Amino acid sequence: MSRQREDVKPVRYAYGLTSALLIGGAALSLTTGQPAGAQTAQNDEARMSSVVPRAGAPSSFADLTAQLQPSVVNISTRQRIEVRSRNPFSGTPFEGLFNRRRGQNQPSQPQFREGQSLGSGFIISADGYVVTNNHVVSPNGRGTVEEITVTMPDGTEYEAELVGADAQSDLAVLKISRGEAFPFVKFGDSSQARPGDWVMAIGNPFGLGGTVTSGIVSAVYRNTGQGGAYDRYIQTDASINRGNSGGPLFDMQGNVIGINNAIFSPSGGSVGIGFAIPAEIAEPIVSQLRDGEEIQRGFLGVSIQPVDDDLADSLGLARNRGEIVQVVQPDQAAADAGIREGDIILKINNQDVTPEQTLSFLVANIAPGTRIPIELLRDGERRRVTATIGKRPSAEELRRQQMFNPDSEPEPDMDEGGSDLIAERLGLQVVALTPQIARQLGADEDTEGLAVGIVDPNSDAARKRVQRGDIILSVNYQSISSIAELEEAVTSADADNRDALLLRVQSRSGPARYVAVRLR
Numbered sequence: 001m002s003r004q005r006e007d008v009k010p011v012r013y014a015y016g017l018t019s020a021l022l023i024g025g026a027a028l029s030l031t032t033g034q035p036a037g038a039q040t041a042q043n044d045e046a047r048m049s050s051v052v053p054r055a056g057a058p059s060s061f062a063d064l065t066a067q068l069q070p071s072v073v074n075i076s077t078r079q080r081i082e083v084r085s086r087n088p089f090s091g092t093p094f095e096g097l098f099n100r101r102r103g104q105n106q107p108s109q110p111q112f113r114e115g116q117s118l119g120s121g122f123i124i125s126a127d128g129y130v131v132t133n134n135h136v137v138s139p140n141g142r143g144t145v146e147e148i149t150v151t152m153p154d155g156t157e158y159e160a161e162l163v164g165a166d167a168q169s170d171l172a173v174l175k176i177s178r179g180e181a182f183p184f185v186k187f188g189d190s191s192q193a194r195p196g197d198w199v200m201a202i203g204n205p206f207g208l209g210g211t212v213t214s215g216i217v218s219a220v221y222r223n224t225g226q227g228g229a230y231d232r233y234i235q236t237d238a239s240i241n242r243g244n245s246g247g248p249l250f251d252m253q254g255n256v257i258g259i260n261n262a263i264f265s266p267s268g269g270s271v272g273i274g275f276a277i278p279a280e281i282a283e284p285i286v287s288q289l290r291d292g293e294e295i296q297r298g299f300l301g302v303s304i305q306p307v308d309d310d311l312a313d314s315l316g317l318a319r320n321r322g323e324i325v326q327v328v329q330p331d332q333a334a335a336d337a338g339i340r341e342g343d344i345i346l347k348i349n350n351q352d353v354t355p356e357q358t359l360s361f362l363v364a365n366i367a368p369g370t371r372i373p374i375e376l377l378r379d380g381e382r383r384r385v386t387a388t389i390g391k392r393p394s395a396e397e398l399r400r401q402q403m404f405n406p407d408s409e410p411e412p413d414m415d416e417g418g419s420d421l422i423a424e425r426l427g428l429q430v431v432a433l434t435p436q437i438a439r440q441l442g443a444d445e446d447t448e449g450l451a452v453g454i455v456d457p458n459s460d461a462a463r464k465r466v467q468r469g470d471i472i473l474s475v476n477y478q479s480i481s482s483i484a485e486l487e488e489a490v491t492s493a494d495a496d497n498r499d500a501l502l503l504r505v506q507s508r509s510g511p512a513r514y515v516a517v518r519l520r
Helices: 045-049 064-070 095-102 279-290 311-314 333-335 359-364 393-405 420-426 433-442 483-495
Strands: 074-081 111-123 129-132 143-149 157-159 161-166 173-177 198-203 211-221 232-237 248-250 254-262 275-276 302-306 323-328 342-350 371-378 381-388 428-432 450-455 469-476 500-506 513-518
Touching: 064 074, 064 513, 074 129, 095 433, 129 279, 129 433, 143 161, 157 371, 161 279, 198 232, 198 254, 211 275, 232 254, 254 279, 275 279, 302 359, 333 381, 342 359, 342 469, 420 428, 428 483, 469 483, 483 500
Parallel strands: none
Antiparallel strands: 074 111, 074 143, 111 129, 129 173, 143 157, 161 173, 198 211, 198 248, 211 232, 232 275, 248 254, 254 275, 302 323, 323 342, 342 371, 371 381, 428 450, 450 469, 469 500, 500 513
């Protein structure tokens, strides 16, 4: 389900709309269980009930912590990260000459450095299945994860196998093994949580080792306004910091009701606004990952925006109900059902669309191929259509769709995706033009070229009025259709001591033009 706003990365560390991972380290989380709380195979409910605080503020969390902490682990990765050579003659016969002149000993093959990530996780079965956040165990930029290590609270280390990962929900499942049963915890029912309930977070912030914090639930279904199918969190004031990612949020019965995932912060540290993925969302996804199943989600094929107060007033609608359709993608479920731009979708499959239960969330949790009723408002009249839900594209495909949505302004992060060389030398982030992107940009589907996703405002390209959504058709009079071809043109310009490239650029608002863009 595409959105008007760009989905932020699943783990946010933000003030306003800025984002960063809740991880520590140099570089840079549910299925079966037995009795309540953290268990070894020998646990019994009688013992657990003796340490569960009763109604009212607990006098101490110590007994509950002692039961739960053995199942919470530290997760670290070792990554191999490619470092792009800054030799402008890299790959040419003059490469060695450049190195000698600069006093460097830089080989022609790619250079790599070692990176790390650090986070938390928890064991969900006696045979060693571990849940964490996807970003804790996913590659960092151009890196490749070479090793994942799970460290128990007593310091024992285990090499972990990645069983399955899902970037869209930011969940991953690992497997560790030993000759005896592991202590483990089980998922609880997060839907039964209420604002004001006590909760406890255990994790590994800042690499300090097992750390315990407590607080209360501030909201059970908090929509942060960042968009996406999983913008639905438990909010808590229990302190969550870097390295807590993937760790458990426990209720006072020792059940995992959330997976620590994000904070809002002006300082980079916890200020009492933390977010956890609700267990009711995480548990079925973890179960599928554990069983090796493909995660399939529903997709309607619209860009949407919540109904604000002004729009509600203009149409006489109830506040906080419905979402307005801004864009309908051709050949997708919404278009086939007759949904149009300007329609206000009020119900999906007989469920109200609200800030706590967004259209994206509702559709994503409907199996592809399912026929559902949709209630909408068009020209002041309520209508009812039937749609056959499609299959949600990958996160990368959705990101590209939003990149070229004229109403979506992404942050100017030149390091995200695309080519480092082109970002560094031209100040552009580009992607190969696909028929879908071409349609979004108003071009013919068979148009070949590169679509401009982001323009560095300090670049010569920006000064020459190259904009997001422009299409680069050729470079130095040679048609291009891949990022590699533009990279080659940059390298050739360096080899020939030329300081600029001649680009033919097609914008949405006018005819194609030639633009000489200086390299930097």
